Amino acid sequence: MEEKKWWKESVVYQIYPRSFMDSNGDGIGDLNGITNKLDYLKDLGVDVIWISPVYESPNDDNGYDISDYKAIMKEFGTMEDFDRLLSEAHKRNLKIVMDLVFNHTSDEHPWFVESRKSLDNPYRDYYIWKNPKEGKEPNNWGSWFSGSAWEYSEETDMYYLHIFSKKQPDLNWENDKVREELYRIIDWWCKKGVDGFRMDVINFISKVQSFPDGQKEKGQLYGDKIPYIANGPRVHEFLQEMNEKVLSKYDLITVGETTHVTPEDAKQYAGFDTQELNMVFQFEHMTLDFGELGKWSDKKIPFVPLKKILSKWQYELEGCGWNSLYWENHDQPRIVSRLGDDSLKYRDLSSKMLGTCLLMMKGTPYIYQGQELGMTNMEFKSMEDFRDLEILNAYNEFVDNKLAEPEEMIRYFNLKGRDNARTPMQWDDSENAGFTKGTPWIKVNPNYTYINANSQINDSNSVYSYYKELIRLRKEIEALVYGTYALLEENHESLYIYTRTLGSTSLLIICNFTETEKSYTIPKEYEEAKVIINNYRDRANDNMLRPYEAIVYHKK
Numbered sequence: 001m002e003e004k005k006w007w008k009e010s011v012v013y014q015i016y017p018r019s020f021m022d023s024n025g026d027g028i029g030d031l032n033g034i035t036n037k038l039d040y041l042k043d044l045g046v047d048v049i050w051i052s053p054v055y056e057s058p059n060d061d062n063g064y065d066i067s068d069y070k071a072i073m074k075e076f077g078t079m080e081d082f083d084r085l086l087s088e089a090h091k092r093n094l095k096i097v098m099d100l101v102f103n104h105t106s107d108e109h110p111w112f113v114e115s116r117k118s119l120d121n122p123y124r125d126y127y128i129w130k131n132p133k134e135g136k137e138p139n140n141w142g143s144w145f146s147g148s149a150w151e152y153s154e155e156t157d158m159y160y161l162h163i164f165s166k167k168q169p170d171l172n173w174e175n176d177k178v179r180e181e182l183y184r185i186i187d188w189w190c191k192k193g194v195d196g197f198r199m200d201v202i203n204f205i206s207k208v209q210s211f212p213d214g215q216k217e218k219g220q221l222y223g224d225k226i227p228y229i230a231n232g233p234r235v236h237e238f239l240q241e242m243n244e245k246v247l248s249k250y251d252l253i254t255v256g257e258t259t260h261v262t263p264e265d266a267k268q269y270a271g272f273d274t275q276e277l278n279m280v281f282q283f284e285h286m287t288l289d290f291g292e293l294g295k296w297s298d299k300k301i302p303f304v305p306l307k308k309i310l311s312k313w314q315y316e317l318e319g320c321g322w323n324s325l326y327w328e329n330h331d332q333p334r335i336v337s338r339l340g341d342d343s344l345k346y347r348d349l350s351s352k353m354l355g356t357c358l359l360m361m362k363g364t365p366y367i368y369q370g371q372e373l374g375m376t377n378m379e380f381k382s383m384e385d386f387r388d389l390e391i392l393n394a395y396n397e398f399v400d401n402k403l404a405e406p407e408e409m410i411r412y413f414n415l416k417g418r419d420n421a422r423t424p425m426q427w428d429d430s431e432n433a434g435f436t437k438g439t440p441w442i443k444v445n446p447n448y449t450y451i452n453a454n455s456q457i458n459d460s461n462s463v464y465s466y467y468k469e470l471i472r473l474r475k476e477i478e479a480l481v482y483g484t485y486a487l488l489e490e491n492h493e494s495l496y497i498y499t500r501t502l503g504s505t506s507l508l509i510i511c512n513f514t515e516t517e518k519s520y521t522i523p524k525e526y527e528e529a530k531v532i533i534n535n536y537r538d539r540a541n542d543n544m545l546r547p548y549e550a551i552v553y554h555k556k
């Protein structure tokens with residue numbers, strides 16, 4: 001069996017602090033709100049809490065634009081509040097993972113404020129500056145959040161690179177001083193006692209230094225920058241250096257956010273013997289419903305390709321690297337609305353089925369706040385309801401350039417927009433779902449009256465209790481952590497069936513992804529196996545799967 005590690009045996013819960021729990025009535029979630037809810041998380045059974053950025057930030061991108069890596073955002077509280085959160089978490093044996101945003105800073109970070117001043121400023125080379133090309137942007141790259149990836153700066157008549165918003169200038173990792181500063185920041189947080197890091201777009205830190213134009217497809221406004229920024233020439237060198245200089249000195253959990261990676265890349269980023277990170281978040285399964293306008297599409301995730309992609313990751317990393325498992329995070333719509341059925345009839349069942357499918361796989365599971373309640377997408381009626389800069393910018397870009405009609409964009413935002421994940425956590429059926437006594441910064445999903453934590457924690461048949469049981473099973477059965485994965489019935493159009501095997505123990509997991517009954521005869525060797533969890537609670541017929549049924553057999 002492969003080496004045992006605590007981070008392989010853990011379940012992680014992600015908190016988006018702005019939307020989790022507001023303790024002081026200003027309508028914005030905060031650190032004390034999180035501390036007040038630690039017992040809830042302990043009861044759920046998770047081991048690690050990843051908190052999206054809480055550092056000082058002008059909040060152009062809700063904290064993913066950091067202006068001081070060693071201070072807490074005022075709206076979220078103080079450093080004393082953070083220290084209390086950390087110690088209260090540790091008292092309960094819960095670990096805390098910080099979100100490190102190191103590809104870029106805020107344009108209000110003192111380094112950038114200095115950098116933009118003059119060519120000979122000591123901080124000039126902390127960022128990526130280029131001369132205009134024929135009086136325009138240095139190349140044809142587009143920013144992730146619409147517009148060019150280059151912003152003109154009058155002071156020196158040059159452009160700086162920003163892969164994300166213009167308030168998120170990219171750091172120049174080629175500069176040794178930048179890397180040293182960043183490693184010192186990691187060390188500072190480690191000394192405080194944090195238990196790990198999620199690293200934002202970490203595979204974008206090394207750019208191809210010639211900064212060439214990207215290939216431009218017909219109808220596209222910008223060239224494709226990805227080949228020049230993702231998995232760049234020095235990225236592994238940088239991560240190995242970071243590991244050697246700081247990460248390896250502590251016992252941490254580290255996960256890199258990496259879009260555009262293949263399992264081959266992941267084996268390097270998160271191989272058992274490559275000394276970089278513990279695991280990465282890959283996005284192949286999350287881009288299956290992309291269309292001509294990228295994520296702004298009403299395409300559904302196709303089922304057989306979904307199984308093939310998830311299985312590919314399971315097979316390829318077996319024995320040599322570790323997977324992270326997720327359906328949701330603060331950038332994704334709610335999974336029950338995206339891949340399940342959020343109607344009154346099937347919301348519960350399909351949420352539980354999706355939870356089963358994910359949590360029984362091999363890897364470290366990440367549960368996003370509210371996923372354990374079966375929280376759904378919200379209906380945003382007009383542009384005024386949205387808060388996310390990605391949405392606001394995309395609306396202008398696509399509508400202004402006549403690439404889409406306004407109503408069409410609003411429809412796509414409702415299906416795929418990030419604000420779906422950012423509506424406040426639904427704690428109870430009191431006003432504002434118990435999230436705040438003030439006015440919430442973003443609307444609360446009106447379904448909080450019947451989807452909320454309070455109504456679920458003591459109901460043994462709730463989505464919450466079901467997740468709790470899934471987590472408990474992972475603790476009880478070693479094969480659910482270390483067992484190898486195998487997909488059965490690869491081309492079945494409705495059922496996701498796989499096994500996990502460790503020595504003589506094996507598990508058979510069957511999930512019906514549709515609202516129709518499907519017949520399926522379980523393999524002979526499982527006939528005597530015990531059913532350890534079933535979202536209908538009364539396994540009726542071994543040859544039939546009911547709508548959205550999920551069932552797990554355990555054979556010792």
Ligand code: NOJ
Nearest residue numbers: 061064101164200201331
């Ligand atoms: C990925 C983060 O998850 C997302 O929320 C953010 O907008 C970008 N990186 C930029 O930091």
